[in-house]
Amino acid sequence: MPDLFIFYLTHPAMNEHFLHHLWRFKLYQPGLYKTVKGEPIDIIHPGFHNTDAGPDFFNAKVKIGDTLWAGNIEIHQKSSDWHKHGHHTNRAFNNVILHVVTRHDREASTANGTIVPTWIMEIPPPLMAAYQQLKQSRHSIPCLHGIKQVDPFVISTWLERMMVEKLEIKVDLIQQLLKRYNNDWDEVLYVLLARNFGFGINADPFEQLARQTPWRVLLRNSDDLLRLEALLLGQAGFLTGLVAEEAYIQRLQKEYHHLRHKYGLSPMPAYHWKFLRLRPSNFPTIRLVQMAALFHKNRLSLDKIMKAPHTKTLSAMLNVSLEGYWLTHYRPEAPSPHKIKRLGPRSGDLIIINTLAPLVYGYGQLRDNERLKDLALHWLESIAPEENAIVNRWRNMDIRINSAFQTQALIHLTQKYCRPKRCLHCRLGHLILASHSSADR
Structure with a gap:
C-alpha cells in the first residue's frame, strides 16, 4: 500500500483521526495478531476515546501472551513518533499497555524505562481506498x-x-x-424573530436593530401601528436624513423624533441594510413594517405560541397584510404599483x-x-x-x-x-467505510 501511505503522510491530521477510528471500531485487517517481538495479542476491548491530553484511549483490555492487561492505548503512524512527541518523558504515558502503529521504526519506552509492546495495525486496502475517496472528493x-x-x-x-x-x-x-436579557423569554423571542425577518441576507442588521430597540419599548407602543412603524423604520435608519414630501412619511418622522427622545434611542446607519438582488417583497423596509403589523395585531408571546396545537394556528398568527401607504410603496418616498403585501405562507x-x-x-x-x-x-x-x-x-x-x-x-x-468532511464522525460515513472492511465489527 505505498501510494496510500504517501496519502497518509501528506495528511497527518486526518491520519490520526482515521487510525483512532479504525482502532475504536475494530476496522483493521482481521487475522492473528502479534507484537513486533512475536507475542500473540488478543484485543478484548479497545477502551474509551480520550479527547483531552494524555493517551488516546483509556481503560482498554488486551491479552499479550498469557497476560491480561488493563490500561491505556497510544496510537501513531510511526512508532518513532512516541519519542518525537515526548511521551518517553511524560509520566501520563506510564500506564500505556500497547503502542499501535502502522509502521515500526523504533522501540517505545516510558518515563520509568519500561519498553511498551508495539503492534502494527494493518489496514484493509479497500477501506483505505474508500477513506481516500471520501477525503479527496470535490x-x-x-x-x-x-x-x-x-x-x-x-x-x-x-x-x-x-x-x-x-x-x-x-x-x-x-x-x-x-x-x-434577564431570563425574559419574550424578549428572546423578539430578538430571534427579528433575525428571522432578515431571511438570511439581512439577518445581522435585523438582529442589531432588535438589540438597539428594547423589547419593553416595542411592547409599550404595540397598541399603535403608526408608532410601531415609526419606531422600527426610524431605528433602522430609514427615516433619518430623508427630506419627506409625502404626508405619511412626515408623520412617521415626527413620531420617531418623539420616541427617540422619550426613550433615549439611537438609530442604525441605513447603509447596513441590503437591497441588491432582492425582490421588492423582500426589501427590509417591507419586512420591518410587516414585523410592526405582526406585533400590533397579535402581540406575540411565547405563552401564545406554546398553546398552538398545530402549525395552522401558528400560520394564522403570522398572517399579516400591509395596508394604506404600503400598498403603493416598497420604500419610503418611492411610489410603486398597487400590490397587496402579505407575509406569505412560505x-x-x-x-x-x-x-x-x-x-x-x-x-x-x-x-x-x-x-x-x-x-x-x-x-x-x-x-x-x-x-x-x-x-x-x-x-x-x-x-x-x-x-x-x-x-x-x-x-x-x-x-x-x-x-x-467530518466523515469519521458521521454514522453514514462510518458505515460506508465499515462496508469496505472484512474485520469483525
Missing part, C-alpha cells in the same frame, strides 16, 4: 456514490439525530440570550422552522418538559420540505424527503459534517 456531499449502500432506515435514524443536534445548538444560543413556515419551533423546543429542554419538545418536533414534521440547493442535492441522491424536519436535518448534516 463534492459537497463526499459520500455521493457510497450512500446508496446504506440502509434507508439507518439514514432516517441518523437524520433524527442530526435534527436534535441542530436544535441543541439552538438551545445553547437561547441560553446565552436568556442570560443577556415565509411563515420559515419563521416557524427557524424561530418558533427551536424556541419552544428550547423552553421544553430547559424546563424539562417533554411535551413541548415533542410539540416542536411535530410542527417541523408537519411542514412541507424546504426547497434549496442543499435539499435538491440530497433529493437527487434518491433520499426520501417528506418534511421540514428532514430538510433541516439534511442542511445541518451538510454544513457541519459533509462540507468540512
